Amino acid sequence: MQSQSNNWFGLPKMLFWGYIAVAVFMSGDGFEMAFLSKHITDLGFTPAQSALVFTVYGLAAAIAAWSSGVVAEIITPQKAMKIGFCVWVVMHVLFMELGLGLKNFPMMLLFYGIRGLAYPLFIYSFVMLIVQTVPKHQVSSAMGWFWAMYSIGIGCIGSYLPSFSIPYMGERGTLWFAIAWVIVGGLIAMFCLRNVGAESEKAKLTTKEKITELTRAVTILYTNKNIFLACLIRIINTISLFGFAVIMPMLFVGRLDFTMSEWLQIWAVFFFVTIFTNVMWGVLGEYIGWMRQVRWFGCVGCAISSLAFYYLPVTFGHNFWIAVIPAVMFGITVAAFVPMTAVFPALEPHHKGAAISIYNLSAGLSNFVAPAIASVALPFVDIVGVVWIYTGLYLFAGVLTLIIKVDQPARLSVSERKDAERYGDALDPV
Structure with a gap:
């Protein structure tokens, strides 16, 4: 239970580093937004193929966003965030090396699509941690801070920093640079949130009961x-x-x-x-x-x-x-x-x-x-x-x-x- 003294203008102190993790993680995730589609066509692929890459990514992200709340509740938000973080890094490396690096379109679809599962699992699991940890009457202000950090990450840093990095390290270098931001954001979450909040009763359910709980998302x-x-x-x-x-x-x-x-x-x-x-x-x-x-x-x-x-x-x-x-x-x-x-x-x-x-x-x-x-x-x-x-x-x-x-x-x-x-x-x- 939090008291009034445990937050700054609605920002819960115990979750402070989680908010920072979201901003840093989404900065790295947002690096590619302004130029990846053009980069794919510059490699010789058609605009339709480039659009298909993003369509598969968007479908995966929608599925992950839909299921993330229940998944975070039944395995704990911290574990779900860790999975999202690890999936992002591994799939991004495979996408860069086996997809873009080899100009292999099926590999691009596969690895970028799977990577689409990662960021919703990371950030929306943190939303679940907010809901579990913050008193009911303070959830609104706590979520205001969440969306502010999200905007700072993907809307500000993630959008503007590539305009400075691309002239120095190129588009490919900027895509590799994104991993550094995601790793920093993921590590902040892993080490600074591990003792935050109590384990949900849903995390103690049997496998069959967890599957039943997952269907409630529908x-x-x-x-x-x-x-x-x-x-x-x-x-x-x-x-x-x-x-x-x-x-x-x-x-x-x-x-x-x-x-x-x-x-x-x-x-x-x-x-x-x-x-x-x-x-x-x-x-x-x-x-x-x-x-x-x-x-x-x-x-x-x-x-x-x-x-x-x-x-x-x-x-x-x-x-x-x-x-x-x-x-x-x-x-x-x-x-x-x-x-x-x-x-x-x-x-x-x-x-x-x-x-x-x-x-x-x-x-x-x-x-x-x-x-x-x-x-x-x-x-x-x-x-x-x-x-x-x-x-x-x-x-x-x-x-x-x-x-x-x-x-x-x-x-x-x-x-x-x-x-x-x-x-x-x-x-x-x-």
Whole structure:
């Protein structure tokens, strides 16, 4: 049990090095995002083959994200993180040597695909450790810090550092450099988290019982209506984020005469803002109320921000600073969904791993659904129509928040918590 003095602005002290591990690990994992597809085509493979490599990787990552919550619960998060770390390093070496090194396409598919299982197992197992360790009423702020570290890793360091390393060591050297970051992040987690938290009761189940628990990552969707509705909300949460990455370059660069550099800078502003707003909304959710914050600042806020992302630049034309405004707005509002991570296990307190697995699944589905909507709708309703579809989905999610019933624990004052701990009546971790 944590007391108020055991966290810094919602960051649990006992998990501090775990957050650092996530940031460092995801920095290495993100190195390749900006150039690997081009590097594969430069080796002589077709764009379709390059896309297939990433498709297989994405499918593996989605499967790992879906199952990671339950896996972490039944073998302990620390063991799951260790497995994810080891799989990443081994598969990356094999991918570099036998795949890229030999220009062997089947080996590239095999080893890069298996590596796709690794990062979700590492980072989402840490989410499970947060849920198991942090008191229920502080999970929202703790998850705000998690997503902030994730953004720092893959969105900032992982995106920008290769722009400096590639001129000095080349693309291949940068891919090898990524291993150093992943190893550092993995070792931090292995040595600094080994004595954190207590072993879950699920880790003591028999093999047959563990398999049964693993199936709950599927069955819970129709046995718990609130989990299903929360899943829909989480899918909609980042639908504009993934969708705008597809359609907005067409608008900004193709029609409004922004340069690609200007568009990328506008998009980078969004990611930079989320570093701070993830933490901010994680803490505020404890005071405002989880679902109230998601409804008004997340759903309604993202609906307004989505429209602004289209109409402000269309109205004012090629004006960089006007275009930055909706990027900042979107960075503020999309992070207001942070408390959803606390909502899922609260809706299914006896099967937290399965609940977190569904949360992870919905996050992955958002990455798939958003561009799918764009690709289907663009020929019929153009960019503005897609923006309105996304806006309508956010408003629909707002309605769903009125249906979900979740008990959010009260936030105790320092004196109340001391009294609760003195008499053994403190809130248990979720």
